[in-house]
Amino acid sequence: MGIAIRSILPVLAAAGLLAGCATPPPRSNQAAYQAYQQQNDPLKPMNKVFYRFNNTLDTYVLKPVALGYIDVTTPGVRRHVSDFMSNMQAPAQLLYFMASGKPRDAGTTLVRFLVNSTVGIGGIFDPAATLGYRHVYTDLGLTLAGYGVPAGPYLYLPLFGPSGVRDATNIPADFVMTPTFPPPPSTGLSIFNYSSAGLNVVNTRAQLHGTISNVKATALDPYATFRSLYRQHRAAQLKTINRRDVVTPPAWYPASVRARMKHQEYGQQ
Template sequence: MKTKLKNRFRHGLAMTIPALALATALAGCATAPPKSDTADYQAYQQLNDPLEPTNRVFFKVNNTLDRYVMKPVAEGYVHITTQGIRNHVGDFASNIDEPARMLNFMAEGYPRDAGTSLVRFLVNSTVGIGGIFDPASALGYPETDTDFGLTLASWGVPPGPYLYLPAFGPSGVRDVWTYPFDWFATPMEAAPASAALSDFGYSETGIHLINTRAGLLSTIDQINATALDPYATFRSLYRQSRASQLQQIQQRDTRTWPDWYHQPAK
């Protein structure tokens, strides 16, 4: 058992460490223009994309892979499935992420949201048949998203330079740490190792990627067709999305214990 766990741990590192190493190396190569060059320095501060030439190369590589692989597969997937099926696939994938959300909410200081994530996982994993259905929302426990990048943001860690990583897509020096933490926090990593579980994990990840890409078909097509600079548009949308997610979490009054939890005596 220990050998299997070690092998799975090494496999997880093999999947996530390259992205982290690449992000760190690229960030270390970033050099800000001198403050004496006012115009260039202000532009650098506003864009926070000192690695733009390298990022654009990876953007083109990902676009090529998407055009010839991911998009055709996603279009075929949409053709053979209904919207209802795709919604259930999304619910299933989201349920697997609930334990990671719970841990992140606790680290952010939001025990009420952490309790909601715990209830959602327990209810949807049982009554919802593994998360295919979402009865927890109907019971008053709606989904609230977070990740380790947002946890770091709540601790005051700055976003750092913008990164566009091969296969992973838009990210940043802070957000890139979401991948290893949230990956290791999934239920499949906590369960006993087995070949069947590994195969299931690969299948779930692949289907989730296809399902997510299918939901973005029209949006990405519209951006590619109308944006003067798709790279800059995706960069702006990513940053706006992350800022909005962080703001939504910070504005919620959830720094209290859930109603069903006996609050410790002060």
């Protein structure tokens, strides 16, 4: 993971240098100019090079590995892997929710991490959800968006895929904020970090297999479709965060009490 982080920094620097190289259509061609502005993809030539690189890597490496992984695992196993990876992200998300001024989401994240790390055996299981503390998500890019930082030009990053100038900050932040980053390096820890990172990539690719296959099979321009899907997904995540910082009544509260707490909460919004 450290190697990947170091390799992506020159790419981001190059993106900044190349931003002025894309030539927009003349303003006299109003329809083309508006489409160019809406795409917000001034680095499209470079992005498409990286898209073709990732697509080749996916076709000959990631997809076959993911299909083999699907064959030897069950949906339940893949869900437990996702739960474990989600639990690893919880400390960082706790800080992001606090920085965003979302105390209830921060509290939910803290309870989930404590419960799932212990009763849930390191996050392999999700007993916190059974107790009423369901998963809430954020990251550094969404936190910055909450402070009004614009998404910036679209980026398609080698290895990492769709992103943007703002959301690219998630890459180094997620690496530094991982619970296994602060301890002194060791062979065992390095093996765990690389193994978990690799497993996360394969598990995520397996979960997205249907969507990716459908886009590649049906879209006239898969690159543009993936760009649109990414932006829609990020917009939906931000919208969810903005409206969701609500009280989490534990499951053991009486139903009438939980209903009243929810009603009072939404009545204040």
